[in-house]
Amino acid sequence: MNEGLIRREAVSDQLFALLRDRILGGELPAGAALTAERGLAAEFGVNRHAVREAVKRLQQARLVEVSHGGRTLVLDWRHTAGLDLAMGIAAADAGPTVEDLARDALEMRACIGADAARLCTIRCSEDTAGEIVEAAGRYARTGPDLTELADADVAWWRLIVEGSGNVAYLLAFNSLVGGTLPVADVPDDLRAAELLDVEAHQRLAAHIAAREAEAAERLARELLSRSVPATPRKAVR
Structure with missing residues (x-):
C-alpha cells in the first residue's frame, strides 16, 4: 500500500495532485483505465469521498473522463487540458520543466x-x-x-x-x-x-x-x- 504518500490534511487535494502527476508523467498513459474508486481508496488508505473529490477534479481538468461503461479513462492532456493545468505540468516528475x-x-x-x-x-x-x-x-x-x-x-x-x-x-x-x-x-x-x-x-x-x-x-x-x-x-x- 502507498499510505505513506498521503498526508491526513486535504487528502483529496493530495490524491488529485498525485494522480495528476502520474498522468502528466506518463505513468498513467492516455487510454488507460483509472483504478476503481474502491481500489484507489484501499491503495492510498483514504476514504471513498476523498477519492470521488480527487477524480472530480481530474475530470474538471480534462485529464480523465467517465466512459459509458462506467470506467474512468485517462485522456491525452495535450489534446484536452487548458491553461489552468500549466503549473501542474511543471510540477510533474516528467514532461516540460x-x-x-x-x-x-x-x-x-x-x-x-x-x-x-x-x-x-x-x-x-x-x-x-x-x-x-x-x-x-x-x-x-x-x-x-x-x-x-x-x-x-x-x-x-x-x-x-x-x-x-x-x-x-x-x-x-x-x-x-x-x-x-x-x-x-x-x-x-x-x-x-x-x-x-x-x-x-x-x-x-x-x-x-x-x-x-x-x-x-x-x-x-x-x-x-x-x-x-x-x-x-x-x-x-
Whole structure:
C-alpha cells in the first residue's frame, strides 16, 4: 500500500495532485483505465469521498473522463487540458520543466501582447488611448529598479489588453501575471532589455494614440520578444 504518500490534511487535494502527476508523467498513459474508486481508496488508505473529490477534479481538468461503461479513462492532456493545468505540468516528475514552461508562456505573451496592441489601436476609446500615453509617461519616471518597472509594466499592459476589447486575451493576461503560469517567477534581470527600454514603451503608446495598428503590433512583438530566452525548445509530443 502507498499510505505513506498521503498526508491526513486535504487528502483529496493530495490524491488529485498525485494522480495528476502520474498522468502528466506518463505513468498513467492516455487510454488507460483509472483504478476503481474502491481500489484507489484501499491503495492510498483514504476514504471513498476523498477519492470521488480527487477524480472530480481530474475530470474538471480534462485529464480523465467517465466512459459509458462506467470506467474512468485517462485522456491525452495535450489534446484536452487548458491553461489552468500549466503549473501542474511543471510540477510533474516528467514532461516540460518550469524553465521550459516559462519560455513557452513568454512566447505566448509576446503573441498575445502584439495582437492586443493592434486591436487596442483599432478599438480603444480616445480616453483609453490618452490613459495609455499617460501611463507610458509615468513608466518613464519609474525605476531604474527592475521590480518597480515590472509592476509599472504590468499596469501599463493591462490598459492595452483591456483596450483591445478581447476578453480571452484579458483572461490569459490575468493568468500570466497572476501566477497560473510561471512567468511571474522569471527573474527581472532576464527581462531587463524589455523593461529598461522606456523609449519603446513611449513609442508604442504613441502608435496606439495615432491609430497606427501595424506599427503598434510590430513594436509590441519586438519589445515583448526580448524577454523570451534564446534557448531552443523541443516540440511537445
